[in-house]
Amino acid sequence: xxxxxxxxxxxxxxxxxxxxxxxxxxxxxxxxxxxxxxxxxxxxxxxxxxxxxxxxxxxxxxxxxxxxxxxxxxxxxxxxxxxxxxxxxxxxxxxxxxxxxxxxxxxxxxxxxxxxxxxxxxxxxxxxxxxxxxxxxxxxxxxxxxxxxx
Amino acid sequence: xxxxxxxxxxxxxxxxxxxxxxxxxxxxxxxxxxxxxxxxxxxxxxxxxxxxxxxxxxxxxxxxxxxxxxxxxxxxxxxxxxxxxxxxxxxxxxxxxxxxxxxxxxxxxxxxxxxxxxxxxxxxxxxxxxxxxxxxxxxxxxxxxxxxxx
DNA sequence: CGTGAAATCGTCATGAA
DNA sequence: TTCATGACGATTTCACG
Numbered sequence: 008x009x010x011x012x013x014x015x016x017x018x019x020x021x022x023x024x025x026x027x028x029x030x031x032x033x034x035x036x037x038x039x040x041x042x043x044x045x046x047x048x049x050x051x052x053x054x055x056x057x058x059x060x061x062x063x064x065x066x067x068x069x070x071x072x073x074x075x076x077x078x079x080x081x082x083x084x085x086x087x088x089x090x091x092x093x094x095x096x097x098x099x100x101x102x103x104x105x106x107x108x109x110x111x112x113x114x115x116x117x118x119x120x121x122x123x124x125x126x127x128x129x130x131x132x133x134x135x136x137x138x139x140x141x142x143x144x145x146x147x148x149x150x151x152x153x154x155x156x157x
Numbered sequence: 158x159x160x161x162x163x164x165x166x167x168x169x170x171x172x173x174x175x176x177x178x179x180x181x182x183x184x185x186x187x188x189x190x191x192x193x194x195x196x197x198x199x200x201x202x203x204x205x206x207x208x209x210x211x212x213x214x215x216x217x218x219x220x221x222x223x224x225x226x227x228x229x230x231x232x233x234x235x236x237x238x239x240x241x242x243x244x245x246x247x248x249x250x251x252x253x254x255x256x257x258x259x260x261x262x263x264x265x266x267x268x269x270x271x272x273x274x275x276x277x278x279x280x281x282x283x284x285x286x287x288x289x290x291x292x293x294x295x296x297x298x299x300x301x302x303x304x305x306x307x
Numbered sequence: 308c309g310t311g312a313a314a315t316c317g318t319c320a321t322g323a324a
Numbered sequence: 325t326t327c328a329t330g331a332c333g334a335t336t337t338c339a340c341g
Contacts (some may be wrong), residue, residue, distance in 0.1 A: 008215070009211060015340060016216075019209040023173065040282040040308050042337070053215040058208060063301045065158070065203040066166075071251070073223070073260060075290075090295040100296035101221070110290060114301040140225075140260060146238035146250035151213045151264040176316060190327050192318070 008053070011036065012044060016054070019040035019045070020150050023057050068114040070121055071142040080133035082108045088133045096124045107138065158203070160185065162194060162211050166204070169195070170300050213290035218264040220271055221292040232258045240281045246274045257288065281303035 011034050018030055027038040027045070034041070048054045064073070076082070083102040091100040091111060099112035111128070117119045121139070128137055161184050168180060177188040177195070184191070198204045213221070226232070233252040241250040241261060249262035261278075267272045271289070278287055 013216070016209070016211050020211060021208070023207045023209050027246075027337095028335075029187070037309050038335085039310075039337085051215075054214055055210040056171070056211055056298065057173040057187040058210055059166070060205040060208055061166050061170060062203050062205055065201075066163070066301065066302050069319085073253075083294060090271075092297055094247050095302045098301050099298045101223075101292040102221075102294040102296065104221070104291045104293055119283070140257070141254045142260070143254055144233060144252040146252065147242055148249045150208065150211060151216065151218050151246075151248050153235060177318095178316080186326095187328050188317085189319085189329080193326080 012053075015041065015044060017131060019054070020157050024157070025071075063114050067116045068095075070115045070118060071145065072113045072115075072121055073140045073142070074111050074113055074125065074128065075103075075138040075140070076107065076109040076111065076128060076131075076134055077136040077138070078108050078133040082133055087131065087133075093125055094124060096120070162198060162203075165191065165194060166198070167302065169204070169220065170302075213264055217266045220263075220265045220268060221295065222263045222265075222271055223290045223292070224261050224263055224276060224278065225253075225282055225288040225290075226259040227256065227286040227288070228258050228263065228283040229285050232281075232283055237281065237283075244274060244277050246270070 014034050015030060018025060027041045030036075030045075031038045031041045036044075063069075069156070071154060088100065088110065091097050091109075096113050096115050097111050098114055099110075101110045102108065103110045113121065114125055115124060125137055125139065128134055161178050165180060168175060168183060177191045180186075180192045180195075181188045186194075195204070213219075237259065238250065241247050241259075244261050246265050247261050248264055249260075251260045252258065252268060253260045263271065263274055275287055275289065278284055
């Protein structure tokens with residue numbers, strides 16, 4: 008995991024369709040060498056997957072909300088993770104420090120649909136309350152840039 | 158934007174390295190037809206980009222925090238977006254409804270580094286306070302699944 | 308890590324439904 | 325419009341130095 012790897016990751020984050028030859032030209036390596044480095048980055052799990060970034064609103068998912076979940080028991084268990092993962096509208100789930108115990112990121116097609124999801128959250132064992140924060144506008148969403156760029 | 162498009166998006170979100178021939182086999186189309194559909198999905202901006210999902214901790218970004226920003230003025234302006242975008246540790250920024258006006262998602266290498274970023278937030282015009290929520294564990298992070306899957 | 312060859316894939320033109 | 329087919333060029337991929 009040297010500086011060249013970090014530059015490759017930064018380039019691939021911007022555009023994963025770049026040819027190995029192009030990447031090689033950018034970092035001063037041959038296509039074969041780049042191929043081998045990227046293969047190892049995948050193998051090590053540093054590159055988790057290659058995906059497409061889909062505009063949520065194009066799928067009708069125009070509502071974005073962050074919800075803080077309060078509870079009367081510790082929710083940092085796998086069973087909680089499973090229960091949240093079973094709700095497709097939940098895009099992210101984190102165990103957090105503070106007055107709430109869980110923070111989830113939710114995308115729905117409407118506020119009515121959001122209400123249905125909040126109801127499902129309440130049905131999870133131990134949940135005593137939720138605090139929803141509605142997003143009015145997303146300034147930006149981007150990957151964590153390699154510390155190299157800082 | 159029909160059902161086949163949604164299935165293609167779902168497949169590409171899981172693995173954007175799939176060959177057009179493979180995608181075609183999955184949805185019952187020829188490689189050429191899939192190529193044309195994906196090209197249009199990109200053209201329309203429904204597919205924003207093709208990227209790699211990089212494990213943040215592999216880059217040393219082990220700290221994740223959500224920060225609510227309070228202000229004494231309306232921060233939903235482009236100048237605010239620009240100021241936040243200039244901080245590389247800020248992965249997301251949303252204008253939100255509630256007692257706070259902005260919610261940001263921040264990744265840093267350490268809590269010391271987080272402190273530096275919080276200081277930068279305070280230097281933005283109108284900011285009167287921040288409320289940080291530290292993530293202890295991330296259950297999961299995934300893209301918004303097409304409503305088809307629900 | 309570079310080179311080169313072989314297999315695979317992306318890409319486009321053509322024609323048909 | 326949308327799709328299938330076929331052919332060409334580019335790219336991935338791998339063995340070897």
